[in-house]
Amino acid sequence: xxxxxxxxxxxxxxxxxxxxxxxxxxxxxxxxxxxxxxxxxxxxxxxxxxxxxxxxxxxxxxxxxxxxxxxxxxxxxxxxxxxxxxxxxxxxxxxxxxxxxxxxxxxxxxxxxxxxxxxxxxxxxxxxxxxxxxxxxxxxxxxxxxxxxxxxxxxxxxxxxxxxxxxxxxxxxxxxxxxxxxxxxxxxxxxxxxxxxxxxxxxxxxxxxxxxxxxxxxxxxxxxxxxxxxxxxxxxxxxxxxxxxxxxxxxxxxxxxxxxxxxxxxxxxxxxxxxxxxxxxxxxxxxxxxxxxxxxxxxxxxxxxxxxxxxxxxxxxxxxxxxxxxxxxxxxxxxxxxxxxxxxxxxxxxxxxxxxxxxxxxxxxxxxxxxxxxxxxxxxxxxxxx
Numbered sequence: 083x084x085x086x087x088x089x090x091x092x093x094x095x096x097x098x099x100x101x102x103x104x105x106x107x108x109x110x111x112x113x114x115x116x117x118x119x120x121x122x123x124x125x126x127x128x129x130x131x132x133x134x135x136x137x138x139x140x141x142x143x144x145x146x147x148x149x150x151x152x153x154x155x156x157x158x159x160x161x162x163x164x165x166x167x168x169x170x171x172x173x174x175x176x177x178x179x180x181x182x183x184x185x186x187x188x189x190x191x192x193x194x195x196x197x198x199x200x201x202x203x204x205x206x207x208x209x210x211x212x213x214x215x216x217x218x219x220x221x222x223x224x225x226x227x228x229x230x231x232x233x234x235x236x237x238x239x240x241x242x243x244x245x246x247x248x249x250x251x252x253x254x255x256x257x258x259x260x261x262x263x264x265x266x267x268x269x270x271x272x273x274x275x276x277x278x279x280x281x282x283x284x285x286x287x288x289x290x291x292x293x294x295x296x297x298x299x300x301x302x303x304x305x306x307x308x309x310x311x312x313x314x315x316x317x318x319x320x321x322x323x324x325x326x327x328x329x330x331x332x333x334x335x336x337x338x339x340x341x342x343x344x345x346x347x348x349x350x351x352x353x354x355x356x357x358x359x360x361x362x363x364x365x366x367x368x369x370x371x372x373x374x375x376x377x378x379x380x381x382x383x384x385x386x387x388x389x390x391x392x393x394x395x396x397x398x399x400x401x402x403x404x405x406x407x408x409x410x411x412x413x414x415x416x417x418x419x420x421x422x423x424x425x426x427x428x429x430x431x432x433x434x435x436x437x438x439x440x441x442x443x444x445x446x447x448x449x450x451x452x453x454x455x456x457x458x459x460x461x462x463x464x465x466x467x468x
Contacts, residue, residue: 089178090311090318091303091466093122094428097194099299099416100268107137107195107300108152110418114302115153115192122304123315124188129304131159131180131189133173135420139200149192159186166455167367168326169193170301170424171462175324177305187306193421194300215457217332229293229370231333231457233285236372238338240287243387245375247287249394251278253371254291254413256399261410263400263441268297269414292371294412294422301424303431319431319466322448323354327461342461343380343452350450350463351382358382361465362446363433364404365426367454368411374398377452378406381463400441408433408441423453430466 095117097110105113111134119126134149142148146162149155159180165172170193177189215231216222239245255275261267278291311318326349327342351357358381366381368374375389383404384392392398398406409415409429412422430449432438451464 088308088320089181089305090308090320091174091431092306092311092314092316092318093118093124093304094431095119095121095302096266096425096428097300099266099297101198102196102298103199105196105298107139108149110194110196110298110300111149111192111302112153114194114300115190118190118302118304121316124304126154127156129155129188129190130157131177131186132157133161133163133177133189133191135169135173135193136162136164137195138419139195139197155190157186159189164420165453165460165462166420167369167423168453168455168460168462169420170427171324171451171453171464173424174303174305174321174427174464175462178321181305181307187310189305190302191305191424192300192302193424194418195421196298197418198296198298217334220334221332227285228457229288230285232370232372233288234333235338235376235458236287236370239372239376242339243390245390247279248275249375249390250287250292250371251275252393253368253374253398254278256393257368257407257411258414259399260408260441261414263439264409264415267410267414268295268416269410288370288372294369294417295414297416297418299416299418300421301428303424303427317435319434319468321464322467323350323352323356323465325349325353325463328459330459331456333457339376340386341376341380341458343377343454343463346452346461346463347381350465354465356448356465360448361404361450362448363408363430363443364406364450365408365430365452366406367423367426367452368407368413369454371413373454373458374406376458377454381450381452400443405443408438408443426451426453427464434466434468
């Protein structure tokens with residue numbers, strides 16, 4: 083995209099997050115969409131493009147059509163994006179491309195569902211396991227759940243680089259502290275490293291506090307051209323660069339400790355003309371604590387094998403060298419399935435605008451957002467800035 087067609091995020095919104103039993107998936111998405119419209123100073127009639135994701139709690143044969151009809155969007159462009167946890171980042175880039183091509187002018191991206199209230203944490207984990215994360219021939223017969231597959235990554239990283247359970251716990255503790263400053267976070271009670279290590283073992287070496295929570299909730303963002311963004315209510319946050327990466331489909335096909343984030347991060351920095359040193363705040367996908375450590379390495383914030391040390395001593399906390407996942411992430415902020423990673427985008431916009439309140443990173447001008455789908459399979463990285 084040239085500078086004249088580069089896109090900007092001009093509105094963000096989210097529903098209540100946590101246990102929200104009084105709202106359906108569509109109602110949660112409508113709540114987030116209306117909040118984004120209000121933030122941008124727009125009406126639903128101004129929207130002519132829509133992107134959403136599949137949901138696990140309903141059997142919609144065309145989610146984008148169902149959502150567009152429910153919201154009353156007269157779309158010139160619409161699509162259902164399924165990059166699993168990378169969908170939030172992918173929707174922003176696809177919306178930018180739709181605007182740049184002239185297909186439409188203003189795109190609403192919205193995702194979320196009542197994943198917790200529809201069932202339970204156990205039911206959600208079982209559903210994800212049955213959703214194709216494990217290889218049907220070589221992995222499924224042995225019965226692994228998604229945490230079991232991520233535990234392989236943690237075990238290998240520990241074996242190769244000496245990463246410790248305490249370092250994994252540091253990630254959970256820091257992100258929970260950030261969630262404690264987010265009034266809409268699902269889990270806000272502070273925890274300690276000892277709390278993590280004493281919490282229930284799910285699959286060695288991952289304790290329950292090393293694993294993402296399950297929540298109800300939805301998030302939304304509005305994307306338009308940089309030229310139009312100048313005339314709207316909210317401070318625009320521009321898409322500076324993006325990248326994608328895929329090195330395996332199933333975990334048995336990879337070396338475990340290096341992921342497609344190497345490729346997505348490299349291309350995002352290249353297209354933005356930036357380096358990791360330019361990033362003020364990073365919203366790193368945190369489905370498990372080990373994911374954060376591996377992605378910090380693969381995105382170039384530290385060398386391979388140094389991620390465990392990088393997360394120690396407050397370096398990834400507010401006031402640290404690289405504040406990460408400042409809204410509380412999937413570990414504590416909220417995780418309603420495919421829409422979970424979209425909250426990382428919303429938080430990045432807030433940080434760049436200077437609107438994150440008690441968790442605001444001082445002078446934040448460049449934010450990295452990283453999404454990960456599958457078992458560290460597909461990756462999308464965005465760089466956002468003023």
